[in-house]
Amino acid sequence: MNIPFLDLRAPHEELRAELRAAFERVLDSAWFIQGAEVKQFEGEFAAYCQSDHCIGVGNGLEALHLILCAYGLGCGDEVIVPSNTYIATWLAVTHTGARPVPVDPDEVTYNLSPEKIEAAITSRTKAIVAVHLYGQPADMDAINAIAQRHGLKVIEDAAQAHGAWYKGRRVGSLGDAAGFSFYPSKNLGALGDGGAVTTNDPVLAERVRTLGNYGSKVKYQHDVIGYNSRLDEVQAAFLRIKLRHLDGWNERRREIAGHYLSALAGSGLVLPGVLIDTQPVWHLFVVQVEQRETLQKRLLQAGISTMIHYPIPPHRASAYVEGWGDQGSCIIADRLAARVLSLPLDPYMPDESVARVVQAIRS
Numbered sequence: 001m002n003i004p005f006l007d008l009r010a011p012h013e014e015l016r017a018e019l020r021a022a023f024e025r026v027l028d029s030a031w032f033i034q035g036a037e038v039k040q041f042e043g044e045f046a047a048y049c050q051s052d053h054c055i056g057v058g059n060g061l062e063a064l065h066l067i068l069c070a071y072g073l074g075c076g077d078e079v080i081v082p083s084n085t086y087i088a089t090w091l092a093v094t095h096t097g098a099r100p101v102p103v104d105p106d107e108v109t110y111n112l113s114p115e116k117i118e119a120a121i122t123s124r125t126k127a128i129v130a131v132h133l134y135g136q137p138a139d140m141d142a143i144n145a146i147a148q149r150h151g152l153k154v155i156e157d158a159a160q161a162h163g164a165w166y167k168g169r170r171v172g173s174l175g176d177a178a179g180f181s182f183y184p185s186k187n188l189g190a191l192g193d194g195g196a197v198t199t200n201d202p203v204l205a206e207r208v209r210t211l212g213n214y215g216s217k218v219k220y221q222h223d224v225i226g227y228n229s230r231l232d233e234v235q236a237a238f239l240r241i242k243l244r245h246l247d248g249w250n251e252r253r254r255e256i257a258g259h260y261l262s263a264l265a266g267s268g269l270v271l272p273g274v275l276i277d278t279q280p281v282w283h284l285f286v287v288q289v290e291q292r293e294t295l296q297k298r299l300l301q302a303g304i305s306t307m308i309h310y311p312i313p314p315h316r317a318s319a320y321v322e323g324w325g326d327q328g329s330c331i332i333a334d335r336l337a338a339r340v341l342s343l344p345l346d347p348y349m350p351d352e353s354v355a356r357v358v359q360a361i362r363s
């Protein structure tokens with residue numbers, strides 16, 4: 001039996017009847033945009049994230065983009081971003097007209113190094129986007145302290161970290177605002193695209209909601225140049241069902257990650273480090289290995305699928321490489337891109353599969 005990297009069939013098979021009923025409910029209501037399901041999901045997800053407000057939006061990229069727009073960022077501004085992230089983090093900044101300024105991560109937690117942020121701050125810097133990469137909370141106390149000293153906004157990119165804890169608080173309530181993605185493979189995934197913004201700032205919440213709805217608060221009255229970025233009723237209905245399972249799924253992810261961490265200690269792989277007083281949700285279990293291609297090929301021969309997140313860092317993407325002055329400035333991101341390997345990890349993975357991955361790596 002092959003071990004897939006991620007099994008998206010299993011959770012939806014288990015929830016098939018509930019998902020069908022939710023779909024029928026929306027179908028019967030004949031109300032597909034901005035209705036009761038989205039409203040209820042927003043309340044439930046805000047409460048889950050320990051956040052005052054939640055606004056459903058079209059996807060994770062737009063969640064981040066709308067936050068930055070709502071804060072008025074634009075040409076001439078700079079935003080600090082991790083050098084090693086999914087490109088969406090950078091694109092959200094670029095789309096406002098501001099410039100993403102990459103900062104290299106800590107090599108063991110894969111998240112922003114607070115010590116390196118301050119050196120990248122200039123008079124143009126307006127915000128820091130902290131990514132909770134692979135489901136591990138970034139060091140938000142340290143990042144918030146720097147932001148406070150320099151008068152910057154802090155935005156969480158929580159697209160990979162639904163439900164993670166940082167010092168007793170949920171991700172999504174740790175900065176000025178947070179962007180979530182419900183892309184199907186995320187810890188909380190829709191059956192299509194979806195996203196959300198969470199924040200404790202009522203003014204920002206109102207602005208994001210207006211911007212995502214054609215710049216309109218009252219139908220046919222358009223106050224600002226807006227966008228169309230809304231979560232729809234069908235996806236919200238699905239997400240409400242899946243949200244009830246998120247803690248259980250994340251618990252199983254922690255169990256598997258815990259097993260990997262103990263069973264692979266001393267195997268020659270560099271294992272991910274966890275900040276104290278945090279509970280990651282292990283969106284991905286990413287190791288570092290010198291002979292990556294060899295290991296990946298051997299594992300595949302044993303029927304085990306792995307992936308690379310991400311093989312090309314944003315500053316090396318064709319979209320960004322042109323006009324990028326200093327190619328040598330993201331040394332750690334380059335190093336990680338050459339060495340990282342994501343092992344299979346999903347909540348429906350049986351213990352025997354976890355054991356087989358460990359055994360295959362050890363041999």
Ligand SMILES: *Cc1c(COP(=O)(O)O)cnc(C)c1O
Nearest residue numbers: 059060061086088089159181183
């Ligand atoms: C998935 C992801 C996004 C973008 O989310 P979409 O819903 O695909 O637009 C942004 N940031 C990170 C870190 C992600 O993993």
